[in-house]
Amino acid sequence: MTNISAKGTLGGANLTELAKISAKAFQVVDENDIAPFELDWHEVFDRWGAGASPAVQGSLVLIFLDTAQVVGSSLGCETIYQFGMKDVAEPGVYLVSKSATGNAWRIPGSSADHQENCSKISASGLADQVAVVLGVRTGHFLVLPAGIDGTSWSVNLNCVSPTLDDAILTEHLNVFAVENLNSAETRSDLWIDASQWIPKEQAERIIQKLLLVGLRTALTKHSVIPEPSTAIGRLDLLVLSKDPSDPDRYVLELKAVRSHTSTGTAVTASAMVTHLSDGVDQADQYRKKVGGKSAYLCVYDMRRVKGGDVIEKTKPKCANTDVRLRVFDVHNASKTARKAAATA
Known part of the structure; x- marks a missing residue:
């Protein structure tokens, strides 16, 4: 050998x-x-x-x-x-x-x-x-x-996290979005026509699967479980410690907002707001059902024009329900991502 x-x-x-x-x-x-x-x-x-x-x-x-x-x-x-x-x-x-x-x-x-x-x-x-x-x-x-x-x-x-808190989890979510969702390697996985900002129909599901792998390899002392069933439905990702004496559980609900459907039809602002509002309700309800420490609504913004009223209108409901809102920009090209980072 x-x-x-x-x-x-x-x-x-x-x-x-x-x-x-x-x-x-x-x-x-x-x-x-x-x-x-x-x-x-x-x-x-x-x-x-x-x-x-x-x-x-x-x-x-x-x-x-x-x-x-x-x-x-x-x-x-x-x-x-x-x-x-x-x-x-x-x-x-x-x-x-x-x-x-x-x-x-x-x-x-x-x-x-x-x-x-x-x-x-x-x-x-x-x-x-x-x-x-x-x-x-x-x-x-x-x-x-x-x-x-x-x-x-x-x-x-060398960056694996043995423990978990909000700062560590948020950092891993940030790194995942910046280094992976905006990379050339994953672009074909997410977009039908990136030049026109038209995502795949299952973009949200694809992001969930990729994030599952990313968190599993980063959080060695925790299990990351996809879509565990509860009495009220299936949450996207559940993070819990492998140490039976550690009761912490983190609920992640993932939502993608987009300018167009996969067929090129424009998505209205009101439809996006409703989509995110439903996500807040789901994160809150799942957190209560599984006894979670924290609930997160992770929003992946796949629109040409980011932020705006769609995100702002979601913040009050998140604050009222104690759901942590985390917004991550998903760009259609490396050049767009670099430009956005330079002006941030």
């Missing part, structure tokens, strides 16, 4: 701990969950790169599957029992089960070269599966919730 770094690590990731965690039985929140590694997987990469050499050699890709063993066998993969228990990790592509297993299946012919590995994944028909990539960038790992052909997130684990 190729010696990537000493003492059972790849760029600082503890492979022994990875094996122990992968061997634990756990339930995926939902079979369609885009981030099945939420519970403990990424915690082994805490402070990733802290003890690594300046240039990490090679990359390792974990592909998360419901039936990794079946897929691995069908592809003639090498079985790696108790993945991570060896002194060093060989770079390449590994199929890992979402459910309880300490094993992985290595795709034949995978190498230290990341682009070559991506080609192998595509050739194996696995390009749309959830993936985590290590070794490409020191001090970071990549999360690809829609597979290697989709949007990637570079997670800086």
Whole structure:
């Protein structure tokens, strides 16, 4: 095997701990969950790169599957029992089960070269599966919730938050919006015609899924649960501590406001105000139902002209219900985002 770094690590990731965690039985929140590694997987990469050499050699890709063993066998993969228990990790592509297993299946012919590995994944028909990539960038790992052909997130684990309060959560929400929603990589995910400010019909849902991955990788001591059911409906995101002695719960209700529908029809100001007013009610009611510490209405402004009466008319109701209003601008181009930042 190729010696990537000493003492059972790849760029600082503890492979022994990875094996122990992968061997634990756990339930995926939902079979369609885009981030099945939420519970403990990424915690082994805490402070990733802290003890690594300046240039990490090679990359390792974990592909998360419901039936990794079946897929691995069908592809003639090498079985790696108790993945991570060896002194060093060989770079390449590994199929890992979402459910309880300490094993992985290595795709034949995978190498230290990341682009070559991506080609192998595509050739194996696995390009749309959830993936985590290590070794490409020191001090970071990549999360690809829609597979290697989709949007990637570079997670800086030197900025991971072990605790949570309003300031920390708000900062993570800000960073997510600025660095990710306004990036070239996610633009095609959100817009039908960015030049005309026409978003996709499911833009709100897409933002929710991307934020789920972003918060899960940033808040290592908390679980981020998508759309948990309550007696009054399904809230967007619920954040709660993994420490059973910590009662804090944070409710996030997400709303996008837009100038046009996905068909190009103009959206009236009154419709936007009603949409946000409904969001305030939902955040308040869900917070009371789940015993949440704080409720947030996260507004993603996808309009050409930001702010204005639509936002101002929402503030009094938020104040009266103690729902924290957080507004994030979503721009149609990098140039627009830079201009807005310069004039802010």
